[in-house]
Structure formats: structure tokens, C-alpha cells
Amino acid sequence: MGIKLVLTALPVAVLLEGVRRKLMARFQGRKGPPVIQPFYDLIKLFNKERTEASESRNLIFYAAPVISLAIMIFNYLILFGVLGFNYDFVLFIYLFTTAGVILIIGSLSSKSPLSFVGGVREILYLIAYEVIFIFTALNLISKSGELMLSNYNNAGLFIAPVSSVLLLIAGFAILKVTPFDSPAASAEISSSMTAEYSGKLLFAYELADFFKNGLFYFTAAILLFGRNTYSLIFIPALLLFYALMNATTPRYSFIRSTSHLLFIALLSIISGGLGV
Amino acid sequence: MHNLKFPIGPQHPGVKEPIYLKVFAEGDTVTKAEFRGGYVHRGMEKLMEGQETITAMHSAEKICGICSYAHNSCLTNAIEGILRINPSLSVKMTRNVIGELERIHSHLMWLGFLFHDAGFDTLFMYYWREREKVLELFEKITGQRVHHAINFIGTTKINISESDKLWINKTLRGIKEKVNDYYKDLINNSVIKERFSGVGFISKDYASLYNTVGPTARASGIQWDTRLTGYSGFNELSFEAITSRDCDVYARTIVRIKEITESINIIEQALEKITKPAPAWKETWIKRGEGYARVEAPRGELFYYISVKKNHLLRVKVKTPTFNNFPVLLKILEGEKLSNIPLIVASIDPCISCMERLLLVKDGRSNILSKHEFLRRYCGHGH
Numbered sequence: 170m171g172i173k174l175v176l177t178a179l180p181v182a183v184l185l186e187g188v189r190r191k192l193m194a195r196f197q198g199r200k201g202p203p204v205i206q207p208f209y210d211l212i213k214l215f216n217k218e219r220t221e222a223s224e225s226r227n228l229i230f231y232a233a234p235v236i237s238l239a240i241m242i243f244n245y246l247i248l249f250g251v252l253g254f255n256y257d258f259v260l261f262i263y264l265f266t267t268a269g270v271i272l273i274i275g276s277l278s279s280k281s282p283l284s285f286v287g288g289v290r291e292i293l294y295l296i297a298y299e300v301i302f303i304f305t306a307l308n309l310i311s312k313s314g315e316l317m318l319s320n321y322n323n324a325g326l327f328i329a330p331v332s333s334v335l336l337l338i339a340g341f342a343i344l345k346v347t348p349f350d351s352p353a354a355s356a357e358i359s360s361s362m363t364a365e366y367s368g369k370l371l372f373a374y375e376l377a378d379f380f381k382n383g384l385f386y387f388t389a390a391i392l393l394f395g396r397n398t399y400s401l402i403f404i405p406a407l408l409l410f411y412a413l414m415n416a417t418t419p420r421y422s423f424i425r426s427t428s429h430l431l432f433i434a435l436l437s438i439i440s441g442g443l444g445v
Numbered sequence: 446m447h448n449l450k451f452p453i454g455p456q457h458p459g460v461k462e463p464i465y466l467k468v469f470a471e472g473d474t475v476t477k478a479e480f481r482g483g484y485v486h487r488g489m490e491k492l493m494e495g496q497e498t499i500t501a502m503h504s505a506e507k508i509c510g511i512c513s514y515a516h517n518s519c520l521t522n523a524i525e526g527i528l529r530i531n532p533s534l535s536v537k538m539t540r541n542v543i544g545e546l547e548r549i550h551s552h553l554m555w556l557g558f559l560f561h562d563a564g565f566d567t568l569f570m571y572y573w574r575e576r577e578k579v580l581e582l583f584e585k586i587t588g589q590r591v592h593h594a595i596n597f598i599g600t601t602k603i604n605i606s607e608s609d610k611l612w613i614n615k616t617l618r619g620i621k622e623k624v625n626d627y628y629k630d631l632i633n634n635s636v637i638k639e640r641f642s643g644v645g646f647i648s649k650d651y652a653s654l655y656n657t658v659g660p661t662a663r664a665s666g667i668q669w670d671t672r673l674t675g676y677s678g679f680n681e682l683s684f685e686a687i688t689s690r691d692c693d694v695y696a697r698t699i700v701r702i703k704e705i706t707e708s709i710n711i712i713e714q715a716l717e718k719i720t721k722p723a724p725a726w727k728e729t730w731i732k733r734g735e736g737y738a739r740v741e742a743p744r745g746e747l748f749y750y751i752s753v754k755k756n757h758l759l760r761v762k763v764k765t766p767t768f769n770n771f772p773v774l775l776k777i778l779e780g781e782k783l784s785n786i787p788l789i790v791a792s793i794d795p796c797i798s799c800m801e802r803l804l805l806v807k808d809g810r811s812n813i814l815s816k817h818e819f820l821r822r823y824c825g826h827g828h
Contacts, residue, residue, distance in 0.1 A: 197567045197570040197571070198570060198574065282451050282452065283451075283452075285449070286451065347565070348564075351784060354784065355458045355459075356459040356561060356562040356563075356787045357562075357783065357784050357787055358783075359457055359458050359459070417567065418565070418636055419636050419640055420640070421636065421640065422640060422782055422784045422785060423473065423782065423784045424473060425639065
């Protein structure tokens with residue numbers, strides 16, 4: 170059963186990106202690409218030639234996207250219980266963060282100034298949104314009395330509403346949605362972190378990114394609305410919410426967005442302490 | 446993040462034409478910016494030398510793809526100045542309609558780029574949709590979307606009929622309504638206000654010291670518009686130069702949006718003054734003469750100096766608005782944040798292919814070279 174779920178969830182994670190693009194296009198009054206466009210993109214990237222600067226050629230640079238992709242798939246395997254052991258919030262957050270950090274290390278090792286600025290921006294964002302993630306999780310654990318994520322079955326939005334809303338705001342930074350998308354700002358730093366990657370490495374990078382976004386949607390739906398079939402309905406709702414926000418807001422400047430995110434992290438610590 | 450050297454361009458999503466900005470930064474703050482151009486130099490001035498006046502008018506259009514008509518009209522005005530030809534009011538107004546439509550299309554395109562740089566792609570799409578309507582108008586009136594080639598010496602190739610007038614007015618009313626709607630959204634959007642306000646500050650003193658022109662100067666409180674000199678019948682139309690005292694990116698945005706509305710008003714007045722069809726073209730001959738003209742292109746004052754002998758151009762010198770606006774850019778980038786660079790670069794509306802001229806000064810003698818000559822002499826390329 171579990172393996173079937175994973176084999177469904179992985180393509181769905183990529184498909185969600187296609188739906189997001191379609192929604193964005195509709196908000197902008199365009200027809201938009203077909204929903205399966207991300208698959209076409211990935212196939213094309215996979216067949217593309219790989220070129221990189223001689224300064225970028227090092228083991229970390231090559232290994233980072235592949236390791237990140239492997240960790241992401243591993244994360245899906247344990248989320249849907251394929252590996253056959255119960256796991257807690259801590260393991261989940263650890264794996265989720267590690268995949269992101271490895272991508273940052275990969276981009277920093279490329280020695281490109283664009284990647285460097287993007288990596289530094291992503292690190293600062295990571296510090297902020299991980300705090301929100303952890304304190305929301307702690308709040309939900311203490312409220313539901315359940316340490317294991319695999320046994321967690323509560324609607325977080327009702328038992329800890331403030332923390333849940335803060336988690337949704339952290340989602341902007343995780344999914345790189347405006348106004349909190351400085352690390353992926355194409356006009357400023359030409360999408361920076363992927364600047365030096367091409368071909369199959371970029372394929373692995375993009376796929377890991379799609380899986381990461383998908384995992385956030387799945388996890389947010391489980392945390393906020395409970396682990397049941399009905400919470401699946403909320404995944405499109407989350408998608409619609411983020412696409413709408415992306416379509417209607419410009420980007421904050423990097424300093425301003427980081428200070429906002431750190432303030433929200435502070436709020437999440439307070440709300441976690443108060444248990445709301 | 447100390448002493449970071451940050452390259453912007455020649456290929457970069459933040460700059461729409463190939464320029465190379467080498468930015469030195471301390472942390473997230475820019476300490477110095479250096480500019481290197483020459484990527485789209487095509488030797489247009491040299492190309493026009495030796496051409497017949499009427500051919501050169503078409504060549505001038507090819508200097509720019511956005512303000513092509515401004516170049517054409519400026520050269521036409523210079524040639525007509527030498528010949529002392531004063532076209533009829535209907536001809537002048539037909540030219541003004543095309544010129545102002547071009548200003549609307551240029552500003553709408555610029556607004557799209559600015560919001561794309563600010564991460565607001567929805568407004569980018571919305572503004573470009575309105576721009577498309579202007580391009581359709583161009584196609585209907587002149588037969589071309591970008592290079593219109595409507596001018597002859599003393600007359601125009603096209604006539605704007607009564608049905609065209611109705612259609613133009615109807616389309617422009619639609620655009621005005623939409624632009625006003627977006628303007629309301631813009632001034633109510635706190636994120637845009639926060640992002641644009643106080644960024645890229647060009648004080649009035651700096652603006653005049655660096656000789657900025659056009660909307661960039663007007664947004665810094667300098668009340669100057671070349672149209673106020675009354676060339677090409679602008680003295681018969683009532684309009685005002687839109688200015689602002691805020692001096693930042695937000696002010697430049699607001700000035701350009703208001704200029705769109707003002708241009709629509711000008712077109713409505715100009716259409717009423719077109720009463721007679723354009724006269725037929727009579728061949729002209731210039732034995733020897735020198736002339737100049739200046740017009741208000743979408744980005745500011747455009748200047749042409751020409752020297753003519755036996756109806757062929759001996760020398761052409763073009764001074765485009767971006768040439769005036771660019772030096773101040775490198776100055777105002779100092780002390781700004783890295784994330785504001787695309788906004789500031791976009792805010793002066795640089796048109797690089799307009800600007801790129803090459804003047805070699807060697808031993809006190811200046812030399813204008815075509816692209817091929819330059820490559821042959823200095824880059825070791827053969828023909």
C-alpha cells in the first residue's frame with residue numbers, strides 16, 4: 170500500500186507545479202502551459218548537454234543535487250510508511266532541512282558570485298523558516314500529546330490556530346512565493362542557486378525542488394487538517410492560496426523580507442510557548 | 446560577503462539589453478558600479494553617411510525598436526529645417542498622433558519591465574496586454590507594428606480617416622480606463638510603495654548636474670519637456686509637463702503613468718485638428734546645408750545634427766536620451782542594496798541600442814568608425 174502511495178505522490182508533486190503554473194497563468198489572464206509541462210521540462214533537461222565553468226568542477230558541486238534528490242525521495246518513503254518504522258517530527262524536520270542545506274552547499278561550491286549571493290540569502294531564509302517549522306511542530310506535539318508524526322491525526326488549524334497560520338506564512342519562503350522569494354529572484358540574481366547547474370544536474374536539482382514543494386503541500390495538509398482522506402481536498406486549496414498570493418504581490422527587498430520572516434519566527438516562538 | 450564583485454550582464458534577466466555592470470559590494474550594499482557597453486554597437490551614424498536624405502530617414506528608424514518613430518521624425522524635422530519647409534497643420538498632427546501613440550506603447554512596455562523586475566508578473570502581463578492594443582492601432586494606421594516609415598519630406602505617407610479616428614479614440618478610452626484602474630491598485634499596494642519609495646534617489650541638483658532628460662528629470666522636479674518648445678505644432682495643443690518632487694523610482698513610475706493619460710489627451714486633441722488629407726510628396730534637393738532638430742522621445746530629448754551635400758548626408762550625429770540619463774545611474778547605485786539594482790537600472794528606462802555610439806579620439810582627432818571598420822582595425826577581423 171505504502172509503495173503505491175509513494176509512486177502516486179511523486180508524480181503528483183511534479184503535477185502540482187504544473188497546476189500552479191496554470192493557476193498563475195489564469196490569474197494573469199493567460200492561457201498558460203499544459204499541466205504536464207513540468208514533465209516535458211524535466212525530460213528536456215535530462216537530455217540536455219552539461220556544461221560548467223572549470224572553477225565549479227568539484228565533488229560537492231556534482232554530488233549536491235543527487236544527494237538532495239535521494240534524501241527527498243527517502244523523506245517520501247518514510248512519510249507514507251514504506252520503510253516500516255514510526256518516525257517523529259524531529260526526523261522529518263531534520264531530513265527536510267538537510268535536503269535544503271545540501272542544495273545550498275552545492276550552489277556555494279560553484280564559486281559563482283550569483284550562486285553565492287543566492288546561497289547566502291537562502292541560508293538566512295532557512296534560519297527563519299526552520300524556527301517557525303520547529304516551534305509549530307512542538308506546539309502541535311504538546312497539544313496532541315503525540316510525538317510520532319506517523320500517528321499524528323489532528324487538525325492543527327483548530328487546536329493551534331496561530332501557529333498554523335504562521336506555518337502558512339513560512340510556506341511563502343519554503344515554496345519561494347512572492348513577497349518572500351528573494352533567493353529565487355530572477356531579475357536580481359538570475360535565479361542564482363541554479364545559475365551554474367545544467368543538464369542532468371539541473372534535472373536533479375529541479376526534481377528535488379518539485380519534490381520539496383510537494384512534500385510541503387502534503388505535510389501542511391496533514392499538520393493543519395489531519396491525516397485522513399478529506400485533508401487531500403486541502404492540497405488544491407493551499408495551491409490556490411499560494412498561487413493567488415504569488416500573482417498579487419511583488420517581491421520584498423531581501424533585507425526587508427528577512428526581517429519580516431525573523432519577526433514571524435519570533436512570533437512562532439511566543440505562540441508555541443503560549444500554546445495557541 | 447566582503448568585497449563581492451557581482452556581475453550584471455551582458456546576459457542577465459535584470460537588464461533587457463546587453464550591458465555589463467560590474468558591481469562591487471560590501472555585504473548587501475553597493476560600493477561602486479562600473480559600466481561597459483559596446484555589445485550592440487552597429488555603426489548606424491556611419492551607415493547613414495553618404496545615404497540620400499529620404500533613405501536615411503528609413504535608416505534612422507532602425508536605430509531603435511521602441512522609439513523608432515522619434516528618430517524618424519527628428520531627422521525629418523532637421524531636413525525640413527534646412528529646406529525651410531513648414532508642413533500643414535494636418536500633417537503635423539498626423540505625425541504627433543503617431544509620436545504620442547509611440548510614447549504610450551513605450552511607457553506601457555517600460556511599466557511591464559519594471560514590475561517584472563519587482564517580481565510582480567501579473568501587472569507585467571496586464572500592461573503588456575494594453576500595449577498590444579496600441580501595436581494593433583499602429584498596424585491598422587501605418588501598416589507596421591514597429592517601424593512605421595510614415596514620413597516624407599513635408600508630408601506623410603498615411604492619412605488618418607474618420608473611421609480610423611473613431612477606432613483610435615475608442616481604443617484609447619479603453620486603455621485609459623485600464624491604466625487608471627492599475628494606477629489605483631498601484632497606489633493602494635503597500636508592498637509596491639515600500640519597495641519603490643526612497644530607492645534610486647536622484648535629487649534635483651544631481652538631475653540638472655548630470656543633464657538628465659525626459660521622465661527621469663521630470664520625476665526629480667525639473668519642469669522641462671521638449672514639446673513645450675512648440676515644435677511640430679505642439680504649440681497648438683494644450684498639455685502640461687508631468688513632474689514630481691519625490692525623485693525616486695516610485696516618482697518615475699507615477700510620472701510615466703500620468704504621461705500615458707496626458708498623451709491620450711494630446712492624441713484626442715490632435716485627431717480633431719486633422720482636417721485635410723496629406724499633400725502629395727514633391728521631390729526636394731539640398732545643395733549644401735547644416736541643420737539640427739530635437740524632439741521629445743519617450744525617454745527624453747532626442748537630438749540630431751546633420752550636414753548635407755548634394756542631397757546626401759555628409760555627417761550625422763545622434764544624441765539619444767539614454768546617453769544623458771546613464772551617467773547618473775552609476776552614481777546613484779552607490780550605497781544601494783543589491784536587490785534594488787534592477788529597479789534602479791530599469792527606472793531610467795535605458796535604451797542601449799539607441800545609446801551605443803563609438804567615438805575614437807586619438808592624437809586629438811576624433812574618428813567615427815562603422816562596425817566592420819572597427820573590427821578590421823582594432824580586433825584583427827578581416828571582412
